[in-house]
Amino acid sequence: MSNSKLYKGSLNTIILKLLNEHDKMYGYEITQKVKALTKGELKITEGALYPALHKLEAEGLLDVEVAKVDNRLRKYYKLTETGTKETVTKLEELAEYIKTMQALVNPKLA
Amino acid sequence: MNLTKQEIQFIDNYLIKNEVKFWDVRIELLDHIVSAVEDKMTNDGISFNEALLDVHRSFGNQFIEFGVSKDKIFEKGLYQSNAGFKKFIRNKQKEIGRKHRKAYWKTFVPFITSIRFFVELLLLAIVTFVAYQYSIKAGLFAIMSGIFISEFTKLFYGGLKKFKSKSLNIQSAVASSLLLTQLPYWLIMLFNWNFENAEVKPYYILFCLFALLFVFSRHSVNNFIKIYNTYNERYKLLIS
Known part of the structure; x- marks a missing residue:
């Protein structure tokens, strides 16, 4: 990620959230989707994205589907049943974190 | 474009x-x-x-x-x-190992409690018992062959064709085989060293250890077959 280390801890949640909203996505598509949604504010680097995807896959939260696209193989990632449940938990944790930070940084808005 | x-x-x-x-x-x-x-x-x-x-x-x-x-x-x-690519491969290798271990333990209990495994274990026990009647060495050889058949199946299929040896997933899945084929020899050496001066060597310890080793080894073949089939399909898609 180019802009801030603050986003680093939320990378897994971002990936899970995106996959929860889309049936399946491939690596490059995820980077572009995040870039578009944040209007270029958040850029996920390859060096951060793939270790996160592989870790989530190893934990059994993501499943992989391979298809042939334009003379090459494309690896699509999608949520497993456990992954879908974990997404809900992770999003709740993130919302709680944002609320806590809001209370610390800007008590009037909290 | x-x-x-x-x-x-x-x-x-x-x-x-x-x-x-x-x-x-x-x-x-x-x-x-x-x-x-x-x-x-x-x-x-x-x-x-x-x-x-x-x-x-x-x-x-x-x-x-x-x-x-x-x-x-x-x-x-x-x-x-190519430092970035090397890091990418190292990381992937680590996560593949984790994925395989997770899959192994997830299916371990269902497999060892299955009828199929029970029948295989019973057959091995009968063969070992019959061989044991001839000599202790023949009995040990019989039970060890159970482990070797499992491990050599993986090594044979894992290295059979070029594409399999060039797959990180398949290479990871057979990595433990080299250790498991050596382990029986180490156990025998350790046993002989430990009971060198014993009048009657407690061979039942070796039989129990080998039987235990067979359980783990046999289950790893199941996981290997699943990984093998998945990557075989993907490779076919790649070259199609």
Whole structure:
């Protein structure tokens, strides 16, 4: 990620959230989707994205589907049943974190 | 803008030259790099060479331009460092190991409580018992053959064709076989060393250890077959 280390801890949640909203996505598509949604504010680097995807896959939260696209193989990632449940938990944790930070940084808005 | 077949082949060769030798690792990198290069050429209006060099750097492969003449930047830049790719492979290897171990333990209890496994274990016990009637060595050999059949099945299929030995997933799945084929010998050596002066050696300890080893070894074959079938299908898709 180019802009801030603050986003680093939320990378897994971002990936899970995106996959929860889309049936399946491939690596490059995820980077572009995040870039578009944040209007270029958040850029996920390859060096951060793939270790996160592989870790989530190893934990059994993501499943992989391979298809042939334009003379090459494309690896699509999608949520497993456990992954879908974990997404809900992770999003709740993130919302709680944002609320806590809001209370610390800007008590009037909290 | 879509890349031509030649340009895609060039990227594949560039990955091989940068020591990304496993095809199941390369497919993901290739797709990402091709997509990124196409995107950069279309939206940033830069050339194929510039776009590829940009993507090469984005994977953490550093390139020091100092002292390199402009006409050599592309050629030198692509092959000066592959540190990013090496890190990518190391990380993937670690996660593949975790994935396989998780899958192994998840299916362990259902397998050892299955009728099929019970029948196999019973057969091995009968063969071992019959062989034991001839001599202790024959009995030990019989029970060890159960472990060796399991492990050599994996090693045989894992190294049978080039594509399998060039798959990081399959290589990871057979990695433990080399250790498991050696383990019975080490156990025998340890046993002989420990009970060197014993009048009656407690061979039942060795039989129990080998039986235990067989349980773990036999289950690893199941997991290996699943991994083998998955990557066999993917390889067929790749070369189709």
